[in-house]
Amino acid sequence: MNVLVFLIPVSLLLGGAGIVAFIWTLKSRQYDDPDGEAARILLDD
Amino acid sequence: MTIALPANAAPVPAPPDAQREAGQVLLSVPGMRCAACIAAIEDRLNALPGVASARVNLSRKRVTVDTSRPAGDIVRALSEIGHDAYPLDTVALATETDVTGRDLLMRVGVAGFAMMNVMLLSVAVWSGAEGATRDLFHLISAAIAIPCVIYSAQPFFAHAWTALRVGRLNMDVPISLAILLAAAMSLYETLNGGAHAYFDAALSLTFFLLIGRCLEHRTRAAARSSARELGALEVHEARRQTADGFETVPIRVLNRGDTILVPTGMRVPVDGTLTSAGAHTDRAFLTGESAPVSHAAQDLVHAGEINLGAPFTLIATAVGQDTRLQQIARMVETAETARNRYTSLADRAARIYAPAVHVLALATFTGWMVVSGDVRLALNIAIAVLIITCPCALGLAVPAVSTAAISRLYRLGFLVKSGTALERLAEVRTVLLDKTGTLTTPGFSFDAGLLVPDERRIAKALAHASAHPLSRALDRHLGAEAAADLADVTEARGNGISAMADGTPVALGRAAWLGGDGDGLALKIGARIIDLPYEETLRDGVAEMTGGLRAAGLDLEILSGDTPDRTRRLARLTGIPNFEASLSPEAKTDRVTQLTDAGALPCMIGDGLNDTIALSRAHASIAPGTALDAARNAADVVVIGGGLAQVPRLFAVARKAVRLSRQNFGIALAYNAVAIPVAVLGYATPLLAALAMSLSSITVLLNAIRVGRVQ
Numbered sequence: 194m195n196v197l198v199f200l201i202p203v204s205l206l207l208g209g210a211g212i213v214a215f216i217w218t219l220k221s222r223q224y225d226d227p228d229g230e231a232a233r234i235l236l237d238d
Numbered sequence: 239m240t241i242a243l244p245a246n247a248a249p250v251p252a253p254p255d256a257q258r259e260a261g262q263v264l265l266s267v268p269g270m271r272c273a274a275c276i277a278a279i280e281d282r283l284n285a286l287p288g289v290a291s292a293r294v295n296l297s298r299k300r301v302t303v304d305t306s307r308p309a310g311d312i313v314r315a316l317s318e319i320g321h322d323a324y325p326l327d328t329v330a331l332a333t334e335t336d337v338t339g340r341d342l343l344m345r346v347g348v349a350g351f352a353m354m355n356v357m358l359l360s361v362a363v364w365s366g367a368e369g370a371t372r373d374l375f376h377l378i379s380a381a382i383a384i385p386c387v388i389y390s391a392q393p394f395f396a397h398a399w400t401a402l403r404v405g406r407l408n409m410d411v412p413i414s415l416a417i418l419l420a421a422a423m424s425l426y427e428t429l430n431g432g433a434h435a436y437f438d439a440a441l442s443l444t445f446f447l448l449i450g451r452c453l454e455h456r457t458r459a460a461a462r463s464s465a466r467e468l469g470a471l472e473v474h475e476a477r478r479q480t481a482d483g484f485e486t487v488p489i490r491v492l493n494r495g496d497t498i499l500v501p502t503g504m505r506v507p508v509d510g511t512l513t514s515a516g517a518h519t520d521r522a523f524l525t526g527e528s529a530p531v532s533h534a535a536q537d538l539v540h541a542g543e544i545n546l547g548a549p550f551t552l553i554a555t556a557v558g559q560d561t562r563l564q565q566i567a568r569m570v571e572t573a574e575t576a577r578n579r580y581t582s583l584a585d586r587a588a589r590i591y592a593p594a595v596h597v598l599a600l601a602t603f604t605g606w607m608v609v610s611g612d613v614r615l616a617l618n619i620a621i622a623v624l625i626i627t628c629p630c631a632l633g634l635a636v637p638a639v640s641t642a643a644i645s646r647l648y649r650l651g652f653l654v655k656s657g658t659a660l661e662r663l664a665e666v667r668t669v670l671l672d673k674t675g676t677l678t679t680p681g682f683s684f685d686a687g688l689l690v691p692d693e694r695r696i697a698k699a700l701a702h703a704s705a706h707p708l709s710r711a712l713d714r715h716l717g718a719e720a721a722a723d724l725a726d727v728t729e730a731r732g733n734g735i736s737a738m739a740d741g742t743p744v745a746l747g748r749a750a751w752l753g754g755d756g757d758g759l760a761l762k763i764g765a766r767i768i769d770l771p772y773e774e775t776l777r778d779g780v781a782e783m784t785g786g787l788r789a790a791g792l793d794l795e796i797l798s799g800d801t802p803d804r805t806r807r808l809a810r811l812t813g814i815p816n817f818e819a820s821l822s823p824e825a826k827t828d829r830v831t832q833l834t835d836a837g838a839l840p841c842m843i844g845d846g847l848n849d850t851i852a853l854s855r856a857h858a859s860i861a862p863g864t865a866l867d868a869a870r871n872a873a874d875v876v877v878i879g880g881g882l883a884q885v886p887r888l889f890a891v892a893r894k895a896v897r898l899s900r901q902n903f904g905i906a907l908a909y910n911a912v913a914i915p916v917a918v919l920g921y922a923t924p925l926l927a928a929l930a931m932s933l934s935s936i937t938v939l940l941n942a943i944r945v946g947r948v949q
Contacts (some may be wrong), residue, residue, distance in 0.1 A: 201378065204358060212348065215351070219344055224340070224343060225297075226298070228296040229296030233273065234273075236276065
């Protein structure tokens with residue numbers, strides 16, 4: 194059971210990283226123009 | 239509802255100078271569709287001198303330009319590459335940053351993160367973790383779940399509280415109760431080493447329901463903001479005479495007795511009497527009359543008519559709340575409150591569901607108290623009943639379908655402005671059609687078939703050179719016709735234009751000015767006068783629309799304010815046998831009420847001010863995008879793209895949406911029929927709750943997606 198001492202913090206840390214990344218995408222307004230971002234990937238520059 | 243009529247205390251659009259100082263121009267470009275359009279627009283604008291940056295938002299079909307140049311330059315640059323652009327009022331739209339939407343999204347993210355982590359820990363418990371390990375897992379779950387629930391579920395708590403404060407029950411009351419009780423009971427069990435904790439249930443409930451809320455908000459916000467965009471195009475200013483000339487003032491500060499100048503092509507801002515004869519106006523929006531009207535001196539003109547002739551002045555006799563426009567607006571508001579009392583499917587379901595669940599939980603609690611006498615056990619089972627009754631699926635049943643339906647309709651070119659519009663459209667039995675501007679194209683077109691090619695070329699050249707509204711309409715009507723060469727072009731303001739073509743004096747203008755008959759345009763070549771009779775053209779897609787609606791089993795009827803002759807001709811052209819002509823706005827409304835009382839629930843399709851009361855009184859209503867903003871505001875659905883040909887699909891999608899919503903309620907009920915007995919008998923476990931909740935929610939969501947498959 195000692196493995197839990199590492200695994201639980203690790204899983205919480207990863208989840209935490211996920212939510213921090215999500216908050217960053219939201220704050221940097223990456224959801225304002227979903228159609229546009231999808232189309233821009235096709236542009237060359 | 240606010241109605242942005244010219245005579246209303248509407249926000250004054252910022253003068254162009256203020257926008258230039260701010261250095262930002264906001265444009266609506268409805269035609270953009272793909273990556274190539276983004277590249278073309280941004281490249282073109284960034285290459286303009288004086289443009290710091292240009293950024294396209296494809297979802298909203300807008301361009302934001304940081305520039306020192308006036309909006310007109312940008313519009314011209316875009317029209318060169320084939321995109322129609324409309325400058326938007328940056329001041330009116332500045333307040334529009336979607337705070338609520340991003341706030342909801344954040345809550346969804348937090349709930350999702352917490353749900354997944356707690357679910358991981360729960361899986362361990364479900365697979366048989368015991369004793370200290372189970373307690374530890376429950377404690378960690380609590381540490382994640384409690385703060386996340388408090389943060390994420392706030393929208394539900396807030397809604398439930400508003401309903402409870404006025405003594406009513408809505409869907410959010412049982413939802414909030416289930417979330418709060420589940421979290422509280424689980425915390426208590428965790429601290430006392432209990433076997434069952436429902437943290438994952440509280441979180442997944444929050445997560446699934448927030449998704450529904452979030453989707454619903456996004457589609458609504460998009461529709462609302464586009465509707466506001468259309469409204470920002472109208473100008474709310476007037477030219478008032480002062481001791482030294484004319485000043486531009488907002489319409490709301492005008493007084494009775496003021497002398498007001500109405501330039502060619504502009505809308506009359508207030509009711510008033512004409513100071514001179516010879517005024518010529520288009521009152522199609524106001525009364526439905528399709529032909530232009532000539533006035534004598536001292537005639538009364540109403541706010542909303544468009545000046546087709548030379549600039550004229552009038553003395554205001556009624557301003558603000560007293561104008562005919564505002565009388566109509568007030569009747570619209572009365573009619574709207576009546577419609578707001580419509581009970582939606584979701585509300586009806588909530589009205590049965592909410593009390594039923596509470597009674598069931600209470601009965602379970604008392605039942606187990608009587609049987610076992612153990613408060614903790616009875617409470618545990620009662621709360622399990624609250625959690626397991628699938629408020630999830632019920633809460634998603636309607637929003638999921640309407641979100642899918644509304645976004646499908648948005649792609650077809652419909653803005654759905656009201657949440658209950660789809661349900662009301664599905665119940666409609668009769669479709670009432672306005673004639674002028676709805677079945678026919680707004681503006682004027684001409685019977686130019688009488689002209690020989692040479693005359694057409696002269697007409698085209700003259701029409702192209704003139705700024706007169708009727709001439710401009712003729713210019714558009716003649717399309718790509720080659721223009722003749724003209725010399726000595728002189729424009730008689732508001733009357734027409736004269737010139738020399740190959741040594742012959744030619745002129746184009748109002749028939750009365752040139753000595754012809756009638757109120758329309760006339761062409762004069764040498765001494766010969768050719769009347770260009772004004773005719774109506776059907777809008778594109780009218781035939782498909784009437785055919786489709788009839789096939790859908792709907793009765794059609796034309797309600798027009800125009801003359802019986804013109805209405806009869808159009809009725810014959812469209813093959814609609816039922817029509818009524820020369821109707822006042824009130825008579826149209828009476829017909830709507832009459833049909834409603836007879837049970838043939840009507841849907842009104844109209845664009846003019848004379849339709850607005852009928853639009854807001856009818857069971858459902860549709861306005862074309864070219865309609866007056868008062869009509870667009872009163873209508874449930876605005877047709878912005880595709881055209882009228884798509885209207886039958888609007889009805890098809892609405893009917894399918896209602897059918898799928900009902901099915902979803904059926905699915906939710908089926909799950910409950912199995913889950914409730916299990917929970918009441920005390921066999922519910924957190925694992926069962928998680929399964930029932932996820933499965934029912936996913937089934938409901940998948941079922942909702944089927945609305946996109948309407949042909």
